[in-house]
Amino acid sequence: MRTTPPRFDIYAPIHKALRLFMTDTLQRLGRLDLDDPQDLAAGLGQLDTLLGAASSHLQHENDCIHPALELQQAGASQRIAGEHREHLDIIATLRAHAAALRAAPEAATAHRLYRQLAAFVAENFEHMDMEETRHNQALWAGYSDAELQAIEHRILAGIGPQEMSLWLRWLILALNPTERAQLIAGLPPAAREPVLDSARALLDDGAWGKLCRALGRKVAPGLVEA
Known part of the structure; x- marks a missing residue:
């Protein structure tokens, strides 16, 4: 029997890396030692790096993937684009609460930040699943694998060395x-x-x-x- 080769999935690898980055950071926040300044700084530093990477990731999708979707099907990216705007608001809130914890390491503040990040991660998992299903279906219907790879190359061309190094670390692990x-x-x-x-x-x-x-x-x- 002939099997159809899998289509090029522009989302899958980076989403694997992002899921691992998110869950690793969530675990680290959950076990923060508030009496250890180095552990606190390292944990909040990883959170800050994650939030920066998440912001950059959604911007790459907004700039390069959503226009391709809209060319094929008007409104196809509307829901996810709206969720991206909500994610930026949540990221700003997480940054503010991380700053509060850094300034005053208290158990209640740490647990609030942990729960907020957990909710953000949970929502992102559903968000990424929609991109990997509905968005991919629209992309595969409208573009060849070569065209999708060209979109990915445009994304990669806009990533600087420091960000690329960060993503490669999590990709290698994921x-x-x-x-x-x-x-x-x-x-x-x-x-x-x-x-x-x-x-x-x-x-x-x-x-x-x-x-x-x-x-x-x-x-x-x-x-x-x-």
């Missing part, structure tokens, strides 16, 4: 072995080695071994064979 190898194999040669250095620091021996074999690289002695 993707499955095949996706991870495809991501790194698709990088420009000059960028591949630094990303591999980062991957080695992030992955356990088993995952690193799988990545090396997928890329045709020799697995360093002492690593666990998976």
Whole structure:
């Protein structure tokens, strides 16, 4: 039987990274030690980085994906665009409450921030699922994979080195072995080695071994064979 190759999914990889980033940050906020200034600073620092990344991510979608949707189907992006505006308001609220916790580390303030982030994460999971279903259906009906990849390239061209490094960190951790190898194999040669250095620091021996074999690289002695 012939199987239809999967269509190019512009949302799936970055959403995997964002889901992991969100849940990791939520867990970190839940276990904050308010009596440890370094732990508090690190946890709130990660939250700040997440909120900045989330803001940037939705702007990339607004600028590059939503116009493509509207060209094919007027109003197709209206609901999600409205949710994006709501997300920016929530992000501003989270930043304000994080600043309050930083200024006065109290248990009630920390728990309020944790619950607010949990609600934001929960809403985002539903939001991303709609993008990966309804938006993808509209994109696949109107564009070839090559055209969708061109949209992704425009997004990537607008991401600076620092933001790109951040997303690569979470992508490396979030993707499955095949996706991870495809991501790194698709990088420009000059960028591949630094990303591999980062991957080695992030992955356990088993995952690193799988990545090396997928890329045709020799697995360093002492690593666990998976």
